[in-house]
Amino acid sequence: MTQTMRWFGPADPVTLANIRQSGATGIVTALHDIPNGAVWTRDAIAVRKEMIEAAGLAWTVVESLPVHDDIKRGVPEAAKRIDAYVESLRNLAAYGIDTVTYNFMPLLDWTRTDLAWEMPDGARALRFELVAVAAFDLHILRRPDAARDYAPDIVAAADARFSAMSAGERDTLSRTILAGLPGSEEHFTVAELLTAIQRYDGIDIDALRQNHLAFLNAVCPVAETLGIRLVVHPDDPPFPIFGLPRSVSTEADVAALFMAVRSPANGLCFCAGSFGVRADNDLPGIVRRLGDRIGFLHLRSVQREQNGAFHEAAHLDGDAGMAAIVAEVYALQQRTGRAIPMRPDHGHQMLDDLNRRTNPGYSLLGRMRGLAELRGLERGISHNFRWLK
Template sequence: MTQTMRWFGPSDPVTLAAIRQAGATEVVTALHDIPNGSVWPRDTIAARKAMIAEAGLGWTVVESLPVHDDLKTRGPGWDRYIDAYRRSLTNLAAEGITVVTYNFMPLLDWTRTDLAWPLPDGARALRFEWEAVAAYDIHILQRPGAERDYRPALVEAAARRFAAMDDAARTTLEATILAGLPGAEESFTSAQFRDAIANYAGIDADRLRANLIAFLDAVCPHAEALGIRMVVHPDDPPFPIFGLPRVVSTEADVAALFDAVPNPANGLCFCTGSFGVRADNDLPGMVRRLGSRIGFLHLRSVDREGGDTAFHEAEHLRGDAKMAAVVAAVHDVSRGEGRSIPMRPDHGHQMLDDLGRRTNPGYSLLGRMRGLAELRGLELGIAHAAAG
């Protein structure tokens, strides 16, 4: 695997020098200051690549080139935003980018309910809890009909949870869900979010999937001609939320996209954390069956708490991901195809000196450096054993 770390640009508290010292050879990044739907200028891409190269690192994977919501809803700006997306791909290819990550989740990027959940060892992790989501959805967002999306017992528990929260706790929960995490290009107030959800009225999973297929049909031939592989990031979390559908949550979802758009530029960002939230996703088996389509790897693990009630980010080699089996499958795919798949340690605990520093939630240096070291050692051990 090609070892990378995510970098959020010059304002990231984690420097390029630190990433290089952690052992990565490349960064994955994006032009986060450019609004969704705008063309990424070639000179801006070139300047960012030069900055990265000066630090002794490479940049061949973009994470992410956002898909405007008019493309997800098949809205009035469809033609304009498709053209802008293709132009951005052209400019990225001209500067040596070969993999472009994107997601097709409506409105929100990825959602958690706690960004600093304390672990027994004193470190902090990201956490998602359905009771907190329901408390926000029903009582703060006040989305029409929200109660119908939750089991009666959960509705009652959410009401008790909301009643016990003071104003500060309610504000924190709202900010955690809405502000998004680093890399999210949109943020909302609850009122704006509620209005934006209304734009998806009538868009169920079948229609959203059809819109994704239309997007891929429109961009993949252009990407293929440029030598770029488009890789879709799975839904995070991998189930409907706030009444919004999800269509990249299971192996069947991904296989349907590949069947509908067989173009080789139509690929997958395989995220063991997102897929791993669902116990019905067989992660090592998915790597072996989908391996030829995987262009980028996010390696992290989650602990599923109490079935489907909550999950939190685990240590990279623990939790429910079966990481040793996943990396063994990646090794076999890489060896069989003669390529090195870009990988990054996804998320990481806030720990040690980073507990007292400003960090992007999930993207502190030391937790990810620990994950990268563990994954590097795991891969070397597997390769050594395979060599006999």
Template sequence: MTQTMRWFGPNDPVRLRDIRQAGATEVVTALHEVPNGAVWTLEAIAARKSQVRAVGLDWTVVESLPVDEALKTRSGDWDRLIDHYCQSLRNLAACGVRVVTYNFMPLLDWTRTDLAWELPDGARALRFEAVAVAAYDLFILRRPGAADDYDVATQSAAEARYAAMDDDARATLERTIIAGLPGSEEGFTSPQFLRAIDTYAGIDASTLRDNHVAFLQAVCPVADELGMQLVVHPDDPPFPIFGLPRVVSTEADVANLFARVPSASNGLCLCTGSFGVRADNDLPGMVDRLGSRIGFLHLRSVQREPLGAFHEAEHLGGDAQMAAVIAAVHNLSVREGRSIPMRPDHGHQILDDLNRTTNPGYSLLGRMRGLAELRGLERGIAHATGLSA
């Protein structure tokens, strides 16, 4: 595997030199300052690549080139936005960037309810609690029709949870869910979020899948011509929230997408954390079966909890079966003769990072520990099998 770490650009508190010292050879990054739907210019991409290369790293994987909401709803100035997306792909390819990550989640990117959940050893982790989401949805956002999405037990638990929170706790929960986490494409206030939800009226899972296919049918011919791979990031969490459909949550979802758009450029970012929230996703089997479609790996593990909750576990712990996943990745790499870019995802906040300002999930030391563990696991598997990619 090609070892990378995510970097959020010049304002990231983690420096490029820190990432190089952690053992990565590349960063995955994006032009976060460019508004959604605008063209990434050749000059801006080249400048960012030069900045990365100046410290001995490389940049060949974008995370992410955002898909504007009008493309997801197939509304507004769709043709112009497609043209902009394709031009950004051409400019990225001209600068040697060959893998482009994107997602097709409506409105919200990855979602959590606690950004500093304390573990028994004093480290802090990200956590998602379904009851807390329901408390926000029912009693803070007050989304019309929200009660129809929750059973009686969840509604009762959410009401109790809301009643137990003071104003500060309610504001923190609201901000955590909708203000925008690192890498997210949008941030909202609750009134803005309600209005945005209305733009998805009448768009169910079937329609969103059709819109996703239409997007890929428009951009994949360009990506094919350029020799690029567009890798979709799975839904996080992998189920509908706030009445909005999510359509990249299971292996069946991905297989359907590949069947409908068989272009070589139509690929997958296999996130073991996102897919791993669902016990019905067989992660090692997905590596075996999806094979050459996998262009990028997010390696992290979650610990599933009762009532739809989960938290970020140690990279080699939790429910991800990471040893089996890495063994499958290693076999794939040997079979196809390629090194798949990977990054350790969502590290714990540990040690000195507990005293620093960090992007939630993207502290240096927790990810460095994860990278070291994953690197060691891969090398141990390669040694045991006697095979190298």
């Protein structure tokens, strides 16, 4: 695997020099200062690429080139948004970018309810708790008819949770849920989120899928001629949230995308954490069966809890079964002769990073630990593979 780390640009507290010392050879980044839907110019791309290469690192993977909400909703403005997307792809291809990550989640990227959940060893992890989401949805967001989307026991627990929370705790929960992705181009207030959700009235999972296919049918032919593989990141969490549909949550969802749009430019960002939230996703099997379409790997593990909760586990722990995943990736690379870009995802905040400003999930030391563990795992599998031959 080609070892990379995500970098959020010049404002990231983790520097390029830090990343190079971790052993990574590549950078995964995006132009977060450019609003969603605007064109990424060649000049802006060139400045970022020169900065990365001056640090002795390579940039061939974008994460992410956002898909504007107009495209996801399939409104008339979608056509001009797609035109801008295509222009950005052309500009990226001119600078050697061959993998572009995107997602098709309405409004919010990954959602968590605690950005500093304390682990038994004192490190801090990201955590999702459905009861906390319901408390926010029912009592802070006050989405009409939200109670219909939760089991009665979750509603009762959410009512009790909200009643017991202080004003400060309620504010922290709101800010955590609204945080979305570190470096995200879109930010909402509670009122703005409610308004944005209401714009999705009438858009169910089938409509969202059709809008996704329309996007791919428009963009993939151009990406194919440019030598770019578009890789879709699965939903995180992989189920509907706040009444919004989500349509890239299972192997069947992804396989249907590949069947509908057969272009080799239509690929997958395999995220072990996102897929791993669902016990019905067979993670090694996804790599084995869909591996030819995988263009990028997010290797992390979650520990599933009761009532839909989960937290980010150490990279080799939790429910992912990382050894089996990496073994399938190694076999895939041997079969295809290509090295797939990989990054350790959502590391724990630990050691000196506990006292530093960090992007949630993207502190240096936790990811460096994950990268070292994954590197060692791959080398062990490689050695065993050659010995068996």
